[in-house]
Amino acid sequence: MSAVVTARGVAKDFPSGDGTIRVLHGIDLSVRSGEMLLLVGPSGCGKTTLISILAGILSATEGAIEVLGQDVRHLKPPAAARFRRETVGFIFQQYNLLPSLTAAENAAIPLVIRGERLDRAARKARVVLDGLGMGAHADKLPKHLSGGQMQRVAIARALVHDPPFIVCDEPTAALDAASGHEAMRQLRESAVRPGRAVVVVTHDPRVYGFADRIARMEDGRIVELAEDAAAIRRMTEH
Amino acid sequence: MIRIALRMLTGDTAKYVGLVCGVAFAVMLMAQQASIFVGLMLRTAAQVIDVVDADLWVMDPRVIYVEEIEPLPESALWRVRGVAGVDWATPFFKGLTVARAPDGRLQQVFVLGVDDASLAGGPPVMLQGSVEDLRRPGAIVIDRVGALFIWPGEEPAPGKVLEMADRRATVVGIAEASAPFTTFPVIYTRYAEALRFAPPPRKPLSYILVRAQAGEDIDALAERISAETGLLALRWQDFAWRTIRYYLTRTGIPINFGITVALGFIVGAAVVGQTFMIFVLENLRQFGALKAMGVSNGTLLRMVLAQAGAVAAIGYGLGIGLAAVFFEVTGRFNVDLRGFFLPWWVAAIVAFAVVLIILVASVFSIRKALTLDPAVVFK
Ligand SMILES: Nc1ncnc2c1ncn2[C@@H]1O[C@H](COP(=O)(O)OP(=O)(O)O)[C@@H](O)[C@H]1O
Ligand SMILES: [Mg+2]
Numbered sequence: 001m002s003a004v005v006t007a008r009g010v011a012k013d014f015p016s017g018d019g020t021i022r023v024l025h026g027i028d029l030s031v032r033s034g035e036m037l038l039l040v041g042p043s044g045c046g047k048t049t050l051i052s053i054l055a056g057i058l059s060a061t062e063g064a065i066e067v068l069g070q071d072v073r074h075l076k077p078p079a080a081a082r083f084r085r086e087t088v089g090f091i092f093q094q095y096n097l098l099p100s101l102t103a104a105e106n107a108a109i110p111l112v113i114r115g116e117r118l119d120r121a122a123r124k125a126r127v128v129l130d131g132l133g134m135g136a137h138a139d140k141l142p143k144h145l146s147g148g149q150m151q152r153v154a155i156a157r158a159l160v161h162d163p164p165f166i167v168c169d170e171p172t173a174a175l176d177a178a179s180g181h182e183a184m185r186q187l188r189e190s191a192v193r194p195g196r197a198v199v200v201v202t203h204d205p206r207v208y209g210f211a212d213r214i215a216r217m218e219d220g221r222i223v224e225l226a227e228d229a230a231a232i233r234r235m236t237e238h
Numbered sequence: 239m240i241r242i243a244l245r246m247l248t249g250d251t252a253k254y255v256g257l258v259c260g261v262a263f264a265v266m267l268m269a270q271q272a273s274i275f276v277g278l279m280l281r282t283a284a285q286v287i288d289v290v291d292a293d294l295w296v297m298d299p300r301v302i303y304v305e306e307i308e309p310l311p312e313s314a315l316w317r318v319r320g321v322a323g324v325d326w327a328t329p330f331f332k333g334l335t336v337a338r339a340p341d342g343r344l345q346q347v348f349v350l351g352v353d354d355a356s357l358a359g360g361p362p363v364m365l366q367g368s369v370e371d372l373r374r375p376g377a378i379v380i381d382r383v384g385a386l387f388i389w390p391g392e393e394p395a396p397g398k399v400l401e402m403a404d405r406r407a408t409v410v411g412i413a414e415a416s417a418p419f420t421t422f423p424v425i426y427t428r429y430a431e432a433l434r435f436a437p438p439p440r441k442p443l444s445y446i447l448v449r450a451q452a453g454e455d456i457d458a459l460a461e462r463i464s465a466e467t468g469l470l471a472l473r474w475q476d477f478a479w480r481t482i483r484y485y486l487t488r489t490g491i492p493i494n495f496g497i498t499v500a501l502g503f504i505v506g507a508a509v510v511g512q513t514f515m516i517f518v519l520e521n522l523r524q525f526g527a528l529k530a531m532g533v534s535n536g537t538l539l540r541m542v543l544a545q546a547g548a549v550a551a552i553g554y555g556l557g558i559g560l561a562a563v564f565f566e567v568t569g570r571f572n573v574d575l576r577g578f579f580l581p582w583w584v585a586a587i588v589a590f591a592v593v594l595i596i597l598v599a600s601v602f603s604i605r606k607a608l609t610l611d612p613a614v615v616f617k
Contacts, residue, residue: 048616057530057616078534085532092615096527100249101242109242113532118241169616 003030004164004197005054010063012049012220023049024220027063031165031197036188038208039201040235041217047201050217051167054199055088056080067165085113089158091168091187095150097142097157103149104129104138107156114161121160128156132186148179155187166191168200172207184210208236239533243541244548246521253517260513261553261592262560264506268588269561269580271502275495277578282485283478284416285332285350285424288362292447293456295477296327296463299470303484304477307332309441310469317467318446323454324463328353329429330445333436337423338401339388347384347423349402351432359447361426367396367411372428378407378435381415383573384423402435417577419485503591510592511599514549518542518603525607526614535608542604550596558585 010027013020023046031037031054039047052058054065056072057080065072067087075083084090089110097106107129108121116124129138132152142150151171158166171187172180184200184207191198192212200211208214214232216224226232248254280287286295286304296318298308318327331351336344352359352372360369361379371377385394392398398409407427415424427435433442448471450459456473463471472480486492518525525538533541561580568575 052616058611081529081532081534083532084530088532090530090615092527092530094523094615096523096615098242098246098249098524098527100245105242105245109528110531112239112242113528113537 002033004033004068004195005029005031005199006064006066007050007054008064010050010053010060010065012046012053012058013061022061022220024053024060027220027222029215029222031199033197034192034194035212036192036198036200036210038211038214039199039217040203040205040208040214043203045217046220047217048169051169051199051201055090055165055167056083085110085161087163087165089161089163089166089191091151091154091158091166091171093170093173095142095154095174097150097153099142102139102141103134103145103153103156106142106153107160109157110161110163125156125160128160129153132156132190146179147175148183151175151179151183152186155183155190159191164196166196166198168198170201170203172202172204177206180204180207205236208232239528239537239541240544243544246524246541247517247545247548253520257513257517257549258553258556260509261549261596262557264509264595265554265557265588265592266560266564267502268499268506268591269558269584270564271499272584272588273561273565273580274578275492275499276581276584278419278495279482279485279492280478281417281419281577283481284418285348286474286478286481288416289330289359289447289474290362291358291360291449292328292474293450294448294460294463294471294473295330296446296448296467296469296471297444297477299468301470303481304332305481306484307444309439310443310446311441312443314443314467314469315446318448318463318469321459321463321466323451323459325449325451325454326356326358327446327448328356328358329443330359330447331429331432331436331438331442332444333432333438334422335402335436337388337407337425340399343388345388345423347388347402347425348418349425349427349432349436351427351429351436353447354428354430357428358449361411361413361415363414365412365414366394369411371396371410372426374408374410376406376408376431377410377427378431379411379413379426380409381413381424383417383576384415384425385409385412386573387421387423403437405434407431407435421574507591507595510550510553510595511602514546514596514599515603517545517549518600519606522606522610523614526610529607529610530615538607539604542600542607546596546600550592554589554592558588 007027007029010024012024013022041047053060060073104122104125107125111121112118126138129135134152137149172183188210211232214226214235215222226235298310300308315329333349335349337347338344357369357372365382382394394412396409396411400407450456460471565579
């Protein structure tokens with residue numbers, strides 16, 4: 001299977017006091033077309049930093065990042081913004097829905113960012129929400145939705161412009177076990193398709209079963225890669 | 239994205255109303271304080287502004303404001319009449335005296351004496367009676383609000399009498415005059431009568447009013463009069479300014495009032511700037527999410543400016559409307575505030591101030607959004 005995302009020797013320094021502190025050390029990772037890769041590890045090990053670099057939000061200090069053959073590391077801010085709106089779908093732990101827009105309008109935002117009119121875009125978003133069982137809630141404001149429903153709106157927002165790369169940072173952390181499981185099931189079902197790579201950061205072992213592969217990080221390094229069902233099961237039980 | 243920006247603004251009704259009200263309040267404060275200040279300054283020149291039929295005021299060059307009269311010799315009138323280009327020149331007496339109402343109460347009044355023959359320099363607007371009635375002996379025209387001061391609780395009307403310098407004066411007409419700074423009633427009478435009502439100084443001639451011949455250049459005529467007579471000839475606008483400048487520079491009133499106006503601007507700026515900055519800062523996370531999803535800085539800038547523009551426009555409209563209504567209503571029902579209005583240029587300056595304040599507030603808050611690390615959305 002071909003790789004959508006390839007990272008080689010990625011390092012990241014953050015300024016700290018007088019000098020810098022290195023939080024990622026020579027990360028090598030690829031995310032393949034049609035797979036869901038889980039990025040796991042203890043808090044502070046660098047998971048968010050790594051997906052921010054892959055998604056063109058942060059730039060790496062060293063190494064090479066390619067998404068669909070495009071060099072992401074050296075993009076200038078405007079080009080990085082274009083890369084993000086055209087290539088990446090985002091799902092955040094805090095959902096980050098705009099409170100004054102309806103579910104359909106929130107899910108439509110990536111289309112509006114690409115220049116579509118809000119009402120036309122919202123009609124398209126409605127179809128995606130329907131597919132996630134959210135059709136009845138399309139006209140509601142976020143404050144009238146449950147956490148699980150908000151996360152499904154966020155999933156619709158990540159899918160609406162059909163990006164080849166989706167990144168999710170702790171999508172279940174703010175949800176109870178049942179809603180978290182349901183959100184992962186829907187993400188797995190609707191987001192994973194040929195030609196697309198999905199990376200999910202989580203520290204919740206109960207959702208490991210949804211992964212095709214799992215990369216485990218510690219202190220800014222990938223220390224273990226589970227590439228088949230048996231390895232994933234071992235990691236879950238560990 | 240502009241649509242989304244405006245929806246972000248109006249989404250939280252309470253905050254939106256607060257923001258618009260904040261701007262409206264600030265606009266009203268600025269417009270109202272500045273207008274009252276302008277109105278007060280115009281009052282100092284009320285009697286210059288009220289003479290509508292003369293092109294020039296001629297006076298002793300030492301006069302620095304309208305109340306400080308340097309009497310002219312009678313001969314000055316003839317010398318001015320002799321200058322080429324003068325259509326007519328008439329004497330104008332301005333004095334202060336005490337009027338005694340029939341019930342014995344005393345009231346300080348302005349006495350303005352106009353030319354016996356032409357009545358030039360008379361009241362700008364007659365409400366009751368006719369200026370021509372001034373030709374009757376002992377006749378006076380009094381301003382409406384002045385009549386209310388002298389005869390409280392009575393409808394101003396011709397036929398009332400009062401006493402000035404032990405002489406009986408009969409009201410033959412009611413005029414509308416600009417409110418003077420000192421709020422004294424304004425009494426119009428003929429020049430000859432005025433000299434009897436208000437004990438004149440040794441030389442009685444206060445000012446000379448001049449009308450230029452048709453087609454005459456007023457400024458050139460003023461210069462010619464000054465050159466030929468050694469007197470000072472000013473357009474009414476220039477004399478009004480000279481008077482206002484005196485109050486601006488020589489009295490503490492404008493300074494104190496200026497401080498109030500400045501405070502109005504500062505408080506207004508603080509309210510507008512503060513509320514808008516809080517709005518943007520509260521939405522920083524939303525801007526961060528949009529930025530992460532690929533909204534460019536240019537679009538972000540346009541979004542914040544659209545929000546600022548909407549708040550400024552609606553708040554300004556409300557605030558300036560309230561200020562205008564304030565003057566409209568108080569001017570009608572409160573004689574002390576009559577004549578105060580909202581000059582268009584005060585409205586324009588306030589609009590400029592609001593735009594400036596909102597722009598500064600936007601720049602300060604947008605900086606936060608533009609330099610925002612989109613990574614905050616993962617926090
Ligand atoms: N902007 C930053 N500046 C300095 N240090 C940072 C910054 N962002 C993250 N870090 C540090 O980098 C390390 C990795 O953080 P992060 O990627 O958020 O970890 P995780 O998502 O695995 O919990 C942490 O030690 C964190 O304190
Ligand atoms: Mg994290």
